[in-house]
Amino acid sequence: MNKSFDIVVIGAGLSSLMFLSRYIIKNKDQSILLIEKKIKKNINQTFCIWQGPDLIDIKKIYNLKARHAWNKIRVSYADEIVDKDISPYSYECFDGKETLKNLLNQCKGKITFKQGLDVKKIKNNKDLIEIITNKDSIYTKYVIDSRNKISKKQYKSAPSIRQAFIGNEIIAENEKFNSDVLTLMEFSNNKKDIEFTYTLPFSNKNALVETTLFTKNPSFTHIQKLHNQLLTKYKKFRSIKKEWGVLPMILSKDFIDNNNIPIGLSAGMARPSTGYSMMRIAQWVKSIENNKIESSNIKQFEFKPNKLLEWFDSIFLTVCYLWPHKAPIVFMRLFRNADIKSIIRFMSDVPTFRDIISIILSMPKIIMIHGLIKKYVK
Ligand SMILES: Cc1cc2nc3c(=O)[nH]c(=O)nc-3n(C[C@H](O)[C@H](O)[C@H](O)COP(=O)(O)OP(=O)(O)OC[C@H]3O[C@@H](n4cnc5c(N)ncnc54)[C@H](O)[C@@H]3O)c2cc1C
Structure with missing residues (x-):
């Protein structure tokens, strides 16, 4: 292999492949190496996003096929159910393996791809950057780094929490699901963490059912217990897939340093209030795909989250951190009172001024003002 x-x-995860699949279209004269530590990526992931007016059209731009799309969503807590028709928007899900495979195929012949290379250290030498891996060293002018470098320490205080979840795609023996309605959040009574079920019904017998916690201390043993309890509801079923994860709900981010460009979770591409990153990655890629990486313009490649949204998210996360038992009330008020189109644009990072007003007016004022005070008065 060429070493430079x-x-x-x-x-070779979502952020790298979304970036490369677009970057290589206009930049054919740069030699690019993609390295991945895993030999076989065998992780089940289902990527879901909102689609519709004013949102980046992921299927068209990235040449991807959605597995399923819904126009109706549900959130519920205790006795209250809020159902919303979200047309002309939709909530769409993409199979993770298919998505990554498809994006990688789009890069074939245009980049070099090496698996089994685990990056141990990066040395910023005067002329070229040296990437020391488990096998050998590679030299480069620029590094795009999607490793998740968020440390445990960064979760030590408010408003940083984590979203941890376990899900099974099941086939139930009897008809248990309404395939028209996606359950975004079915909250449980939980005083310590924010706990909810997330259900993606693909047909009336087939669904991905997840138990999710927004929590300070994720424990998969605990979540698995809660999830097992949830699954008993479906009585006779067969599990065909399992997925799990821990996503950051955090406001800190890495910056460009010495021609090292961080991307993905460490670069702040996961929206703090949702943990989701596919849309933010797409927004970043859109903002840079016409530029060629050079020393003179490297700063343009830094991901810059919307400051106002980060401020809203920090108040919301402060509430989640300090008073998790009140968070379901906040969500229910939001979905009951705000315009659903405003919520979707807000969650997808492209709210209008009116959307922000609609969100503010829908929120329970006292809880949010307490969150605001706690954010500033520590
Ligand atoms: C199960 C699951 C479901 C999710 N669902 C959604 C969703 O519905 N919607 C949404 O928007 N987001 C979702 N997310 C969140 C987010 O989109 C994903 O975490 C996404 O994969 C983040 O992309 P990334 O490139 O930052 O990280 P990854 O996709 O994790 O990519 C990082 C890559 O770097 C490799 N790597 C790490 N260390 C090294 C090293 N030392 N040397 C070489 N390679 C290394 C890893 O093996 C990995 O392949 C989900 C996440 C999970 C885990």
Whole structure:
């Protein structure tokens, strides 16, 4: 293998592949190496996003096929159920393996891809950057780094929490689901954490059912227990897939340093209030795909989250951190009172001024003002 490249991309996950699939269209003259530590990526992931007016059309731009789309959503807590028709928007889900495979195929022949290379250290030498891996060293002008470098320490205080979940795609023996309505959040009574069920019904017998916690201390043993309890509801079923994860709900981010460009979770591409990143990655890619990475313009490649949204998210996360038992009330008020289109644009990082007003007016004022005070008075 050639040991020197213009660009080395670390990690063959969602952010790297979404970036590369677009970047290589206009930038054919730079040599690019993609390295991935895993030989076989065998992780089940289901990527879901909102789609519709004013939102980046992921299927069209990335040449991807959605597995399923819903126009109706439900949130519920205790006796209250809020059902919303979200047309002309939709909530769409993409199979993770298919998505990554498809994006990687779009890069074939245009980049070099090496698996089994685990990056141990990056040395910023004067002329070229040296990437030391478990096998050998590689030299490059620019590094795009998608490794998740968020440390446990960063979760030590408010408003940083984590979203931890376990899900099974099941086939129930009897008809248990309404395939028209996606359950975004069915809250449980939980004083310590924010706990809810997330159900993606693909047909009336087939669904992905997840138990999710927004929590300070994720424990998969605990979540598995809660999830097992949930599954008993479906009585006779067969599990065909399992997925799990821990996503950051955090406001800190890494910055560009010495021609090292962080992307993905460490770069703040996961929206703090949802933990989701596919839309933010797409927004970042859109903002840079016409530029060629050079020393003179490297700062343009930094992901810059919307400051106002980060401020809202920090208040919301402060409430989640300090008073998790009140968070379901906040969500229920939001979905009951705000315009659903405003919520979707807000969650997808593209709210209008009116959307923000609609969100503010829908929120329970006292809880949010307490969150605001706690954010500033520690
Ligand atoms: C189960 C699951 C479901 C999710 N669902 C959604 C969803 O519905 N919607 C949404 O928007 N987001 C979702 N997310 C969140 C987010 O979109 C994903 O976490 C996404 O994969 C983040 O992309 P990334 O490139 O930052 O990280 P990854 O996709 O994790 O990519 C990082 C890559 O770097 C590699 N790597 C790490 N260390 C090294 C090293 N030392 N050397 C070489 N390679 C290395 C890893 O093996 C990995 O392949 C989900 C996440 C999970 C886990």
